[in-house]
Amino acid sequence: MMFKKPIPTILLGFAICFCLLFGIGQNPTIAATLTEAELISPERMQTLPETNLESGVDSFLKSIPAGYYTIANVEDLKSFLKKNQTVLVDVREASEYRSGHIPNAINIPLRTLAQNLNQIPRGRPVVLYCSSGYRSGIGVMTLHLLGYDNVQGFPPSFAAWTTAGEAIASGRSQTIASR
Numbered sequence: 001m002m003f004k005k006p007i008p009t010i011l012l013g014f015a016i017c018f019c020l021l022f023g024i025g026q027n028p029t030i031a032a033t034l035t036e037a038e039l040i041s042p043e044r045m046q047t048l049p050e051t052n053l054e055s056g057v058d059s060f061l062k063s064i065p066a067g068y069y070t071i072a073n074v075e076d077l078k079s080f081l082k083k084n085q086t087v088l089v090d091v092r093e094a095s096e097y098r099s100g101h102i103p104n105a106i107n108i109p110l111r112t113l114a115q116n117l118n119q120i121p122r123g124r125p126v127v128l129y130c131s132s133g134y135r136s137g138i139g140v141m142t143l144h145l146l147g148y149d150n151v152q153g154f155p156p157s158f159a160a161w162t163t164a165g166e167a168i169a170s171g172r173s174q175t176i177a178s179r
Contacts, residue, residue, distance in 0.1 A: 088129070090158075132159055
């Protein structure tokens with residue numbers, strides 16, 4: 001059974017993870033490990049300073065640049081791919097990729113993105129896409145949190161590419177080295 005989460009819920013999840021990872025105001029509750037947190041009694045929790053998680057999330061969300069997804073349609077993607085040495089990454093599962101993908105795209109399933117950072121260059125433009133935009137949005141957010149500032153999403157995704165009647169490639173996954 002597949003659960004679909006709305007994009008705001010996913011973004012909020014990433015924002016919370018980001019805030020927890022980098023700390024908010026050095027709050028000892030957040031900085032504590034899970035084991036230490038379990039040792040804090042309810043009475044002690046009442047004396048700790050209150051965390052303003054909403055403020056931290058708001059600050060993070062405001063730091064997302066305007067035009068976060070700057071490639072808004074198929075024609076823009078085609079133009080971008082022609083004039084740049086862009087690495088196009090399909091973040092769908094391998095079986096989806098094999099059944100059809102945008103030509104010259106490499107396949108790095110979203111759930112393996114962090115294990116395949118060696119395939120994502122920092123010195124060239126990178127564009128992520130999936131079947132509908134959800135996974136590519138998560139992937140772009142993830143890579144931005146990991147310090148990649150050269151990554152963009154193509155939210156119209158594979159669905160818009162096929163609807164536009166553009167060429168579809170099929171076959172097994174490629175990596176940058178095999179291209």
